Every structure is written in structure tokens, then in C-alpha cells.
Amino acid sequence: MAGVEATQPAQVDISKTSSVPTEGYDKKCIFCRIVNNEMGTELLHCDEEISCFRDIKPGAPHHYLVVPTKHVGNCKSLSKEHVPLVKRLVDTGKEILQKNNVTDLSDVRFGFHWPPFCSVTHLHLHVLAPASQMGFMSRLFYRLNSYWFITADQLIELLNSKGENN
Template structure:
């Protein structure tokens, strides 16, 4: 499935430029045009779906599997102190392109590149959230 208005679909089709670092039958990996840090990569599946929960298992699994050697390559090529894996779903979560994708963002100590500190919740709030998520996951697995 392809969406002609989607920039990632146009890149996948060779209709828009990108600095590709890897491609195979399931994904294409290229530098993000808006580099959060030097070497910021996007792993983009060859199927057009807006959100991770709509992605088939083969593409989802492959994106996770291919992230490991890509991270190794980033470490070798750029020597970052760390790497963020980021995957946003929905405008409220920071998604800007509605074609599922995963970010690999090299990080250097004290680079100041990413957001505010986390908000720490009370343990009872965290326990209740975790229980709700576990119950939802159990329901999904039973379906």
C-alpha cells in the first residue's frame, strides 16, 4: 500500500531524495532530513501504515532486528556515547510523518539535544498503570 501524499512513500518509490544507508525487501533506512544529532537515522517500512499498532508482525520484528546492526554501525562510524531509539505514534506523541518509522539518534555526553527531564510518578500510580496495560495486553493476546 502506498500514499502518494506521504514523503516516506515518495522516498521509498525513488520519487524524493534521501541519503539511504540500508535497504532490503521490508525496510529502507536513511538519514532524517531534520537531524536531531549527527547520524540521526530513520527505519521506514515499505508498507504505508500510520501507527505501529497497525504494522504487521514481520515488519515490526524486522525493524527491531535491523536496529541492532545499524546501532553498531553508528557507534563505529561516529563514536557516540549512546543512542536513543525513538518511535512516536500520533500527533500528541510527536509524530509528524504519518507513516510508521523508528528513529535511531546518536547521543554524546552533555549534548543537550533532547527535551525536558522525566516526570516521576508515585509508585502506586505506576503500579495501577502497569496493571491496566498488562490487562489490555492479555485481552489482545486472547483475541
């Protein structure tokens, strides 16, 4: 039965668009299964490139995960060519916040857990708002300037510097 569930949504998505290749889906990846509607998770946004859903363990009143619809590894696997993708993840996060009446973008945290501190290897941007209302544990898990969490801006800067060093 699980094999049928994993196969049917991928076939449906591929028939709708040729830009979602079969190799962009990892049946063992929970986020791939979510974006293919196999988990019953509400998708707040879904297109050929980006999907968004709520975090199951919210660290703030608004806590969303914005992911590439196609399977992409974690932050360490990215290169300079991924900068537009990271920027689109952030832009989608901002759109979702605005749709949910969060207008103070100065009180938002956009970031990624740095390997090995990520529980899912599918690239995912954490969007937390208002950051000022995060509890003690969330402030620890999503702490700025830590070994385990990097902001979207820091990741973009890092990826752009990778291109300069090549």
C-alpha cells in the same frame, strides 16, 4: 510531471517483486516517495520489507529513520501481529549503527512519536546515537516516558498486551 515520477518508480518496484503491492504505496506520503527513490534521498538500507535513511533534522550525530518499505500507519494503528515488524525495524537500526561504527548500543535511543505527535503518518523508528550527545530540544522531542514518544521496547510490550486483552 509529478504524476509520472510517482507512477514510474512504483511500476519498477512492482515488476521487480510481487511482494510490494500497489496498495502499499501512498503517493501523498513523503516516506513512501523516499523509499521509491522519488526524492533523491540516499537510502542506507532498502529491501522488500524495511528501508532506512537519515533524518533531515538530526537530533543526534547519528539520526536515522527506519521505515516499513510498504506504507504502514502510525503506532496507534498497530496490533500484536506487527511485533515482528517493529523488532525488524530495531534490528535494521542496529545494523545501520554498526555500519557507521556506533558500537555502544547502551547510548542509543530507539523510539516512535506517539500520535498525534508525529509529523508523518508512515510508521518510522527514530534511531538516535549517541543519545548522550542530543541537544536540549532533541532531549525534549525524544524524551523517555513522555506523552509524545515511546521506545521500541515499550511499543512491543504494548502490542503484546493488546493480544492478551482480546
